[in-house]
Amino acid sequence: xxxxxxxxxxxxxxxxxxxxxxxxxxxxxxxxxxxxxxxxxxxxxxxxxxxxxxxxxxxxxxxxxxxxxxxxxxxxxxxxxxxxxxxxxxxxx
Amino acid sequence: xxxxxxxxxxxxxxxxxxxxxxxxxxxxxxxxxxxxxxxxxxxxxxxxxxxxxxxxxxxxxxxxxxxxxxxxxxxxxxxxxxxxxxxxxxxxxxxxxxxxxxxxxxxxxxxxxxxxxxxxxxxxxxxxxxxxxxxxxxxxxxxxxxxxxxxxxxxxxxxxxxxxxxxxxxxxxxxxxxxxxxxxxxxxxxxxxxxxxxxxxxxxxxxxxxxxxxxxxxxxxxxxxxxxxxxxxxxxxxxxxxxxxxxxxxxxxxxxxxxxxxxxxxxxxxxxxxxxxxxxxxxxxxxxxxxxxxxxxxxxxxxxxxxxxxxxxxxxxxxxxxxxxxxxxxxxxxxxxx
Numbered sequence: 001x002x003x004x005x006x007x008x009x010x011x012x013x014x015x016x017x018x019x020x021x022x023x024x025x026x027x028x029x030x031x032x033x034x035x036x037x038x039x040x041x042x043x044x045x046x047x048x049x050x051x052x053x054x055x056x057x058x059x060x061x062x063x064x065x066x067x068x069x070x071x072x073x074x075x076x077x078x079x080x081x082x083x084x085x086x087x088x089x090x091x092x093x
Numbered sequence: 094x095x096x097x098x099x100x101x102x103x104x105x106x107x108x109x110x111x112x113x114x115x116x117x118x119x120x121x122x123x124x125x126x127x128x129x130x131x132x133x134x135x136x137x138x139x140x141x142x143x144x145x146x147x148x149x150x151x152x153x154x155x156x157x158x159x160x161x162x163x164x165x166x167x168x169x170x171x172x173x174x175x176x177x178x179x180x181x182x183x184x185x186x187x188x189x190x191x192x193x194x195x196x197x198x199x200x201x202x203x204x205x206x207x208x209x210x211x212x213x214x215x216x217x218x219x220x221x222x223x224x225x226x227x228x229x230x231x232x233x234x235x236x237x238x239x240x241x242x243x244x245x246x247x248x249x250x251x252x253x254x255x256x257x258x259x260x261x262x263x264x265x266x267x268x269x270x271x272x273x274x275x276x277x278x279x280x281x282x283x284x285x286x287x288x289x290x291x292x293x294x295x296x297x298x299x300x301x302x303x304x305x306x307x308x309x310x311x312x313x314x315x316x317x318x319x320x321x322x323x324x325x326x327x328x329x330x331x332x333x334x335x336x337x338x339x340x341x342x343x344x345x346x347x348x349x350x351x352x353x354x355x356x357x358x359x360x361x362x363x364x365x366x367x368x369x370x371x372x373x374x375x376x377x378x379x380x381x382x383x384x385x386x387x388x389x390x391x392x393x394x395x396x397x398x399x400x401x402x403x404x405x406x407x408x409x410x411x412x413x414x415x416x417x418x419x420x421x422x423x424x425x426x427x428x429x430x431x
Contacts, residue, residue: 006320009246009281019318056270060324065265068327083322085313087266088243088250089222 001026003080005035010086014039023082028059029072031082046084056087099190100142113304114142118191120303121145123212125200125228127176128152129285130242131218132164133292134299138216139184141300145192146184149208150176150218151199151362152355152411153392153403161285175391175405197391199364199409200224202346205231214299215239218292221353222269223343226336229254229262230344233336238302242295246281247317249291253298253308257330264331265311286316352418360413361421363429371406380428400424 005023007015015021016039023038025031036043048054059066060083066074076082104114122143124135127150135148154162154169154176162176169179181195200208200219205227209215215237219225225241232239238255241262254261291314298308311324330337353362373388380386384397393404401413402424410429412421 006322009248009315019315019320054270055267058265058324058326060322063322063324065324065326068325083313083324085250085324087222087262087270088245088248089220089225 001076001078001080003031003076003078003082005031005082005084008084008086008088010088011042011045011084014042014045026075027072028061028066028074028076028082031076032072045086054086058085058087059083060085099188103141108306109300109304116304117142117300118144120213121147121211122214122216122299122303123147123149123209124216124218125149125208125224126218126220127162127164127180128158128218128220129161129163129283129288130244130292130295131216132162132180133289134216134218134240134242134295135180135184136164136187137293137296138299139188139191139193141296142188142191143300143303145194145211147194147196147208147212148177148180148184149196149198149200150180151197151405151409152176154179155358161283161288163289173389173392173394178391197405198407199362200227201364202227202344205344206235209235209237212237214302216295216299217241217243225262226269227343230336230341232256233261234341234344240295240298240302242291244288244291245283247284247287248313248315249287250311250313251291251294251298251309252311252326253302255302255308259308260327260330261334261336263336264334265326267331267334284316287314290314290316352422354416354418355411358413359416360411361415361418363410363412363421363425364408371404371408373404373406376404376429383428395428397428402428404429 002022002024005021007019023031023034025034032043032046046057061074061076062080100114103109104111120143122138124131127148139146154165156170164180164183175197177195177197181193184193217225228239233256236256240253242251311326313322355362373393376393377386377388380395384395386395395402403411410425412424415421
C-alpha cells in the first residue's frame with residue numbers, strides 16, 4: 001500500500017524540506033517504519049523511547065484521529081492520507 | 094453612529110443577524126497574549142462589535158514584531174508602549190462603541206483566575222505551551238470556553254475547547270514536547286500569513302462560541318504548501334485526561350516557573366514574588382547612581398554593565414541580551430531584589 005504522509009514543519013529537517021512524502025505499509029506503524037528507513041530519525045520523533053506514540057503528537061488517517069481507530073495498528077489503504085501533527089506553540093517550546 | 098449600520102454587513106450574514114449582533118454586544122472576550130495571533134483575533138473581535146474586550150500581555154513592542162503584529166506601528170516602538178496598552182488604544186480608535194481594557198501582566202497560576210473573571214470566551218494569543226495548559230485548566234475548572242491557536246514557520250493549528258462538550262488540549266496532547274523539539278519562532282521563523290490566518294479563524298470561532306454555534310473541530314493549515322485540514326477528533330473528553338477529571342496540574346503550579354526565556358528575543362523574564370506595586374520614582378532614585386535609568390508610567394528601563402532590564406510596576410522584569418535564566422535571575426536579585 002502506498003500512502004501520502006503530510007510532514008509538519010518541525011520534521012521537515014529530516015525529509016530534506018519535503019512537506020509531503022509517499023510511504024508504504026499496511027498499518028500506520030508499518031508506514032512510520034518505512035518512513036524511518038528512508039528518513040532516519042523520524043520514528044524517534046513520533047514514538048516514545050520504549051513504547052507507544054509520543055503524547056504530544058497526534059496522527060490522523062484521512063482526517064480521523066487514530067486514537068479513535070486502532071492506534072498505530074490502524075490499517076491504511078492505497079491513496080490514504082496520513083497527517084502527523086505535533087503540538088505547536090509558536091513560542092519557545 | 095448607529096451600531097447596526099456599523100455592523101450592517103455582518104448583520105446581513107444569516108449566521109449572525111440582528112439578534113446575534115446584539116448578543117455580541119453583551120459579550121466579554123479575554124485575549125491572552127497580544128502578539129501575532131492576539132492582534133489579529135482582537136482586531137476581528139473589536140471590529141465585529143464584541144461589547145467588552147480585555148487584552149492581556151506582558152511584553153512591549155519591538156521592530157521585529159511589526160512584520161506580523163498588525164495592530165502596532167513604529168510610533169508604538171519609539172514610545173516604548175506595552176503591547177496591551179497600544180492594543181487598547183488602536184482598538185478603541187477602530188471601534189469607540191465597545192469597551193477595551195489593556196492589562197500589562199504576565200499570566201500565571203497566581204493571577205489567571207482573576208484575569209479571566211467575567212469572560213464568556215478566552216482567546217489564546219500566547220507564545221508558550223505552559224501558559225496554554227494553564228488556560229486549559231482554568232477553562233475546565235470554571236466552564237469557560239477557550240480558543241487554542243498556534244503558529245510557527247508556515248503552519249498553524251486552531252481548536253475551540255468547550256468544557257464538557259469537546260476534548261481539551263490535554264485530551265489531544267497529554268504532555269508537553271521536550272524543549273526545542275517542535276521549533277520556535279526563534280529557530281523556525283514564521284511567515285506572517287500563518288498567524289494571521291489562525292488569528293482570523295480564532296476570531297470567527299470565538300464569535301461562533303458566543304452565538305452558540307457548533308465549532309469547527311481541529312484545524313491544521315500550512316500556508317506555504319497549501320495544506321488545509323479539518324481533523325476529526327473525539328467528541329468526548331478523554332477518559333484519562335487529568336484536566337478533564339478535575340486535576341488542574343498547571344493551575345496548581347506543579348509545573349510553574351519563575352523565570353522564562355522569551356520567544357525570539359534573547360531575553361529572560363523574571364517574576365517578582367507576591368503582588369508588588371513598585372514606585373518607579375523610588376526605584377529610579379536607588380538605581381540612578383549605578384546605571385542609566387529612564388521610565389514612563391508603564392515601565393522603567395535600567396542599563397548596567399551592558400545589560401538592559403525593563404521593570405514593570407508589578408515587580409516583573411525582562412532582562413535583555415541574555416537567554417541564560419540563572420544569569421537573569423541573579424541580575425534581578427542584585428538590582429531589584431527577590
